[in-house]
Amino acid sequence: MTELSEQDQRLCDEAPAAYDDLRALFINCTLKPSPEPSHTQALADRSIAIMRANGVAVETVRAVDHHLAPGVYPDMTEHRADRDDWPGIFEQVVAADILVLLTPIWLGEKSSVATRVVERLYGNSGHLNDAGQSAYYGRTGGVIVTGNEDGAKHCAMNLLYSLQHLGYVIPPQADAAWLGEAGPGPSYADEGSGGPQNDFTNRNTTFMTWNLLHTARWLKDAGGFPVHGNQRPLWDAGCRFDAPNPEHR
Template structure:
């Protein structure tokens, strides 16, 4: 029997539990689509865990008093889909989003059995929310980092809601008419849905992994060049 697809969502809100998180509401809009397709969902609110700053796999070995990342890394390894959800602050992803990316980067030296990045075969996506400009800029930073580490990014792998430009309600806030901000926004609903399905489609396609021809780092270290040669300089 084929194991179910697993997805892990990192919520990079700055609000600790049990405080309400607009980012968590946006995660649920995406995760519920995947749950209905049998995907196992794991949600991590990063602020609740003592994720030490740094770019080593276990920062207690570098002097940190505690570090929750090694245990979280096991949950990342078990996932086929990795989604980083971040609010916008000053037009940028939150500091916790950056920390999660840095800790993912700490594992970038690990390789799978085919000599590829340990992230090969994982699918990456991004959710962004807030009440100020910067949604696409934040997604650009997150998705670039994910693909650089070795994750595969499907088409239209980002979605979010920022409302009108300038201060205003955040995703899920109750409005004067009793409705919820963003809940009836067709652009957000459509993109969240397309993103979730594309993550699932690609995760299913990558169950067999990515061919190692041309990207086997161990083979490169042993002298294989996969057809590369320097151009002739004039």
Template sequence: MINCTLKPSPDASNTGALAQVVADELEKRHGVPVHTVRAVDLDIRPGVSTDMGEGDDWPRVHRALLDSQILIIASPTWAGRPSSVAQRVIERLDALLSETDDEGRPVAYNRVAGVVVTGNEDGAHHVISEINGALADFGFTIPGQAWTYWHLGPGPGPDYLDDERGHDWSAKTGRAMASNLAAAARALAAHPIPAPPG
């Protein structure tokens, strides 16, 4: 899970709090260990390569990603769009397009992905579609309802951690997201997508 909040540790992250609901469900109900990275705490250089040189922290995120079957990107909504940190992560994920496994498949094949979004303004569905669209381009499988979000409508308002309204719906949707991701990952492990025809 990559939390793309703009808040560095140890500041509380609204996005991280909702993402933790999904992580808890994956771990406790589905037996899926979850490793979370707060991208803003790392030196993730601009670019579209796996390794941008000395000091670039993306290579270790890349290694963790290749050890995983499920990727979740969690982003706040800013001006109706994914955070700048999420955009940086997506740009670095672009390098996956040129990487293949031993059978000639793009390395994102047979991995599933989903999205968590928070914000005190509308735009969650737009953020979900932008991130999921990019992940599908890279080769990830996006199961149905592989997302959850929280917001209280258009305009300024309280944050997720400051207001309990809507939490039940977001948590229920997050639990469904976890179930769908785990089921799709198991299905792909049993019946992998073959390499594209040459």
């Protein structure tokens, strides 16, 4: 278990609100199956430690350990797949107030596993909440990236866009990353990498975590994201949002 730094512990002790009714899900899109160590998970553990110190219920999923059938339907077993573990993971997604996607960098891009996870998230985008909004409304999302080559901002940009397109609220500075030297070399959790001691990365990880907590707190206290102007059933019925419902069509 990752220990908090003195500075992070102080921030937790001085938290401006209670967060112990929140739930967070970290989906690790490493290419390494368990029990191989994941450098991306090692960085995410710093964020997880802060959340747990504030009473947040945190779950982690290593996507590659599950059979996520290719496709963009909620359950691919209904579309010729022999097996699909995604429906169970989606239950964890919708139970979480905070979703953080983790990815390594390969050839300047997010991992293929991360692409698969985003595709499957998109496959559930037709699900609506009780207010007629996307089921992802009222939740907040962030991204953590590690690698030994350039591309962290590109990966974060792509994943954060995807999350907001689905309906997640993206707070400021909602990503954190660590990059080693270009080319072969130590990865984040390797001895002598300097990753766990990198002040820039640690600062960004802390800022991301607290901004996710603040945003999730506001959204939960507000009862979700405001519904005016974004309810699909009203749009499909031909309603103007400033007028009574038209005659049923």
